[in-house]
Amino acid sequence: MxxxxxxxxxxxxxxxxxxxxxxxxxxxxxxxxxxxxxxxxxxxxxxxxxxxxxxxxxxxSRFFRHSSIYVNADAGIRKPGDLVGKRIGTPEYQMTAPVWIRGILSDEYKVPVESVLYMTGGEEEPNRPEKLKLNLPDTIKVERIGPDKTLARMLLDGEIDALHTARAPSTFYDGSGRVVRLFEDYPAVELEYYKRTGIFPIMHCxxxxxxxxxxxxxxxxxxxxxxxxxxxxxxxxxxxxxxxxxxxxxxxxxxxxxxxxxxxxxxxxxxxxxxxxxxxxxxxxxxxxxxxxxxxxxxxxxxxxxxxxxx
Structure with missing residues (x-):
């Protein structure tokens, strides 16, 4: 540069x-x-x-993504397995960070990709589109959020239960305590994951x-x-x-x-x-x-x- x-x-x-x-x-x-x-x-x-x-x-860009799973504090999600059957926001289904998160949750914590409803759209501003057209299997459930909605606010209000994202939502930092990380001690979890797998996830090429x-x-x-x-x-x-x-x-x-x-x-x-x-x-x-x-x-x-x- x-x-x-x-x-x-x-x-x-x-x-x-x-x-x-x-x-x-x-x-x-x-x-x-x-x-x-x-x-x-x-x-x-x-x-x-x-x-x-x-x-x-x-x-x-590389990033351990255990730290990038946010949940509504009142959604009853205390461990990864509690995500099964929940509504999970993600800005785009095809984003690299959520691909890693979904894979890790499936491999490590028995949360199958098909076991949740994914809701896509803008995290802080409405109407974020998928950059690429996708043709997903019918077993994978993806819905768009409303045109005036944002994932950060929906997570705060409990309209979604969790969020897989690359950027921490603004509502995590608002002081309300209503949006929290799934893995609070994420450095220890991510280091243990690396020592066991040798994987430091790649985000960008x-x-x-x-x-x-x-x-x-x-x-x-x-x-x-x-x-x-x-x-x-x-x-x-x-x-x-x-x-x-x-x-x-x-x-x-x-x-x-x-x-x-x-x-x-x-x-x-x-x-x-x-x-x-x-x-x-x-x-x-x-x-x-x-x-x-x-x-x-x-x-x-x-x-x-x-x-x-x-x-």
């Missing part, structure tokens, strides 16, 4: 904008040559006739418009190298103790804990390092009716970026 890393052979015009805007403009209008992209939306796009994008194994890639296949490796170099600089910034680069009072302690628990390369890019995590996500995507067939991780990425070379 600051220009200190330049991809080989590419004059980069970097636009910094919220991910929701980036995704919408790329998916609907293909405005950019390359862009950060929802992993789920990218996988859905692979089943379109045009297959407009191809990805490189760079993952700008980086995609290239397919026509750009087909005309200049070298851009995949060039961008991958640049992102790896930028990541290296970011790791170095996190280790800086003379003056913190991020406004966290115990940043050094957080970084040391991440290295201790997840390893030195705790936010790994690359294919081999993330193959099992991607495979799990693709299984969830298929089980939840979003993929027409079960893809392999190799199906997602430009072959030029699948292997790293050594100098």
């Amino acid at each position: 600051d220009g200190s890393v330049q991809p080989d052979g590419i004059d980069l015009n970097y636009l910094n904008m919220p991910v929701e805007e980036t995704f919408f403009r790329m998916l609907r209008h293909r405005e950019f040559d390359a862009a950060e992209m929802s992993l789920s939306s990218y996988v859905v796009s692979l089943f379109s006739e045009e297959r407009p994008f191809i990805a490189i194994p760079v993952f700008p 980086v995609v290239i418009r397919r026509e750009v890639y087909e005309q200049n296949r070298w851009v995949a490796q060039s961008l991958f190298k640049a992102f790896k170099e930028a990541q290296k600089k970011t790791y170095q910034d996190m280790h800086e103790t003379a003056a913190h680069k991020t406004m966290l009072p115990w940043l050094s302690a957080h970084v040391e804990e991440a290295r201790r628990e997840l390893g030195e390369d705790f936010w790994s890019y690359g294919f081999n390092e993330n193959r099992e995590t991607i495979s799990t996500f693709l299984r969830y995507h298929y089980e939840q009716g979003l993929s027409k067939q079960l893809l392999t991780p190799e199906d997602l990425f430009a072959p030029e970026a699948l292997e790293s070379f050594v100098i």
Whole structure:
């Protein structure tokens, strides 16, 4: 973003904008040559006739999502199994965060995808659409909320029982105590999950418009190298103790804990390092009716970026 890393052979015009805007403009209008992209939306796009994008194994956003399940305090939901039969809001059914949440709830807590009613729409503003057209199995129940409704308010008022989301709802922070997390001690739950599964969920990847890639296949490796170099600089910034680069009072302690628990390369890019995590996500995507067939991780990425070379 600051220009200190330049991809080989590419004059980069970097636009910094919220991910929701980036995704919408790329998916609907293909405005950019390359862009950060929802992993789920990218996988859905692979089943379109045009297959407009191809990805490189760079993952700008990762997030343990146990912390992203919010419930109405009066809904009688005290443990994950209590979600069965409930009304669960989600801004979009195909969003990456809810895909992970539904998969984890099914695998870990016996909450089948088909066991709840999903209600989709805007979280803070009304009328959020699905970015991509979906054709889901009849066993999966999804309904749109009213045109003047928001999921954050519906959760507060008890019109939905729970919410699967990427952004914490405003009503969680309003001081009323009527919206709470399902997993209050979520760091401990998420760390135990990682230690047992080795999965640090991937939210976003980086995609290239397919026509750009087909005309200049070298851009995949060039961008991958640049992102790896930028990541290296970011790791170095996190280790800086003379003056913190991020406004966290115990940043050094957080970084040391991440290295201790997840390893030195705790936010790994690359294919081999993330193959099992991607495979799990693709299984969830298929089980939840979003993929027409079960893809392999190799199906997602430009072959030029699948292997790293050594100098």
